[in-house]
Amino acid sequence: MASHFQLLTKDGTGARRGRLSTLHGTIETPIFMPVGTQGTVKAVTPAHLRDVGAQVILGNTYHLNLRPGSALVRELGGLHRFMGWDGPILTDSGGFQVFSLSKLRDVRDDGVAFQSHLDGASLFLGPREVMGIQADLGSDIAMVLDECPPWPVERGPCALACARSLRWAKACRQVAVDSGFLASGRHVFAIVQGSTYDDLRREAAEALSALDFPGYAVGGVSVGEPEPEMLKQVAATTSFLPEDKPRYAMGLGTPPQLLRMIALGVDMFDCVLPTRVARNGLAFTPHGPINLRNERFRTDPAPVVEGAANYTCRNFSRAYLRHLFLSGEMLGGTLVTIHNLHFFLDLMAQARAHIEAGDFGSWHLSWIRTYEGAQA
RNA sequence: GGUGGAGUUGAGCAGUGGCCGCUCCGGAGACUGUAAAUCUCCCGCUUCACAGCACCGUUGGUUCGAAUCCAACCUCCACCA
DSSP states (O other), rough: OOOOOOEEEOOSSOOOEEEEEEEEEEEEEEEEEOOOOSSOOOOOOOHHHHHTTTTOOEEEEHHHHHOHHHHHHHTTTTHHHHHTTOOOOEOOOOOOHHTGGGGGEEEEEEEEEEEOOOTTEEEEEEEHHHHHHHHHHTOOOEOOOOOOOOOOOOOOOHHHHEEEEEEHHHHHHHHHHTTTTTTTTTTEEEEETTOOHHHHHHHHHHHHTTOOOOOOEEESSSOOOOOOHHHHHHHHHHHSSTSOOOEEEETOOOOHHHHHHHHHOOOEEEEEEEEHHTTTTTTTOOOOOEEESSSGGGOSSSSSSSTOOOOHHHHOOOOHHHHHTTTTTTHHHHHHHHHHHHHHHHHHHHHHHHHHHHHHHHHHHHHHHHHSOOOO
């Protein structure tokens, strides 16, 4: 039986060109995955997502289980049908909410007791619950439950979080085996924690690798650490992950960070950055981000990026987008989200082409120079 | 002509003797497995400062001190002739 992941090419830098099969389609890597926490990538429709080249999107166990509830989603045909997206869906386990909702949860050895941020109701998420919910949602790639520690964190608590995360990963995998989740062609990815402690990351990566998961993620980044620290942690993790499995850096990153991590051998990324900042008027360009609310764009007839092949840049000026944001019109968020997602996804397409062409190393450095050099 | 009400540094308002003004508009920044179409800062002037100087329709007065109290006047609004 063919593996679900094919490593097609490896560049001299460590960059990988791969192909990941799922029940809802094939994913060409490296890839960026738009985040759709609550069963929607905020401000855009599935048609927009297809149009900008999205291959796989995210959903969230914690949020969807609170509302509308995983049982309802299952009854209505699963998350794909519920939200009208028939491509692959990766679901996060709720492990990140251990970090982001740290005031509303209690981490125990058997799982995490949350107090709902919506109405205060109690909600327990252990390995069994998390895998059950992700099965109900019909996830193509389920993430194991993990404990995402904050930054900075002392070594002691970090080691404990790693130990717990390892136990939960084993338990999640067992549930996925017993329930037939894995046998049905769905995947479960493990998550490596360890914060800034290289030896803890190595230990976690090796222990999880021994369990033969279909994929591996770098967790515990994008929690407020400085960029060099973040890249160091990713590098300290990927070196100890199996070559023949997809690697996913969770919650990252900016365009230059994505390219640098591709060079570190990462295949998959997700980040709220392009969609969140889009709703706040920030658009990405090859020369760095621009804030469309700025007065300097008041009369600017140019598109966000000249010649960009997305609906927003083909049809609207910076001056119009500025007008939408100053007027508080929701279309502004939609149009810039379309642009930003296309920008990220097109960057990944370029990266894939350059890995295939064998010049990713020089190309990505030059791209980053342009991005960080001049003003748009 | 009469009576009543109102004038607060872009707009709308609060402010009845000394000390925060508030909301918009406008300017800028932040945002990284989404408690975010959100949040923060600035928004009279000065070599942009924990400094100085203004300003509350106008003029004058009372007072140690006035947007605030007094007088006259100006403008606007409502109603009555």
